[in-house]
Amino acid sequence: MAIRKIVEIGDDKLRKQCKPVEKFDMRLRVLLKDMADTMYKANGVGLAAPQVGILRRVVVVDVGDGLIEMVNPEIIHTEGEQTGAEGCLSVPGRSGVVTRPNIVTVRYQDRDGVEYEATAEEFLARAFCHEIDHLDGTLYVDKMDREIFPGDEEYDTGDEEDEEE
Numbered sequence: 001m002a003i004r005k006i007v008e009i010g011d012d013k014l015r016k017q018c019k020p021v022e023k024f025d026m027r028l029r030v031l032l033k034d035m036a037d038t039m040y041k042a043n044g045v046g047l048a049a050p051q052v053g054i055l056r057r058v059v060v061v062d063v064g065d066g067l068i069e070m071v072n073p074e075i076i077h078t079e080g081e082q083t084g085a086e087g088c089l090s091v092p093g094r095s096g097v098v099t100r101p102n103i104v105t106v107r108y109q110d111r112d113g114v115e116y117e118a119t120a121e122e123f124l125a126r127a128f129c130h131e132i133d134h135l136d137g138t139l140y141v142d143k144m145d146r147e148i149f150p151g152d153e154e155y156d157t158g159d160e161e162d163e164e165e
Contacts, residue, residue, distance in 0.1 A: 002034045003041050004052040009091045009139065013050050018057045018135040021071045024113040028058070032069050032111055035060045044089045046127045048134030051090050059131040063124050073108035073132050082122065085148055086130060086140045096144030100129045 007013050021028060031054060039047040039060055049058040061068045080102030087095040104125045107117050120128050130140060141147075 002030075002037060004034050004038045006038065006042060006047075006089050007051050007053050009141070013053055013055065014090055014134070014139060015137040016050065016055055017137055018048075018050055018055045020057050021109075024071070024109070024111065028071070029111055031056075031058060032060060036062075036067055036069075039089070042089050046131040047089065048131045050134050050137075057135045059135070061124070061127045061131055063127050065124070068118070069111055070106065070108035070128075070131075071110065071113075073106050073128070073135070075104050075129065075132060076107050076117070077103075077105035077119075079103040082126065083145065084126065086126070086144070088130070088140055090134075091139060091141060094141070094147065096140060096147045098126075098130075098140050098144045100126050100143075104128050106132070 031049065035047050035049065035052060035058065038052060039062070045063050046059065046061040049056045057072045059070045059073060061070070078101035081099060082102040083097060083099040085095050086098045102125060103119065103121050105117055105119045106128055107115065109115050133139070
C-alpha cells in the first residue's frame with residue numbers, strides 16, 4: 001500500500017491537459033492501486049491521476065458500490081441535470097454547489113486496455129464528471145454556481161422530498 005501526496009489547488013499540475021495512457025503495464029497497475037489506496041485513506045470517493053502529480057488520463061471512483069478504475073475515460077453521452085454540493089481532495093476545506101448531468105455514459109479502458117462503456121446516474125454520474133474534469137485541467141471551483149461557507153444553510157438538492165414519496 002503506497003499513499004501518494006495529494007496535489008492541492010494552486011499547483012500547475014491540476015491545470016494541465018492529461019495525456020492518454022498507451023502502455024497497459026505494471027507501472028499502470030501500481031498507479032491504480034496507489035490512487036485507490038490514497039483515495040480511501042483520504043476518505044474520498046474519487047481521485048484523478050493529476051491529483052497525485054501524474055499527467056495521465058486515469059481515474060478511480062468508489063461511491064460505495066466498489067472500486068471503478070477508468071483509463072482514458074471519455075464522456076460520450078449526457079442527459080438531464082442535477083445540482084448539488086461538491087468538494088475535492090485537492091481543494092481541502094472548501095465546497096460549492098455545482099450543476100452537472102444527471103446521467104452520463106463513459107467510454108473507458110480497464111487496467112488491461114479492454115474497452116468498456118458505463119452509464120451512471122445521480123451521485124456516480126457526478127463523481128465521473130468531477131474526476132474526468134480533472135483530466136482536462138478543470139476543477140469544480142471553475143464550474144460552481146456558488147461556494148458553500150461554514151455556517152451556510154445546508155444545500156437542498158431535493159433528494160429528501162424524493163425519499164419521502
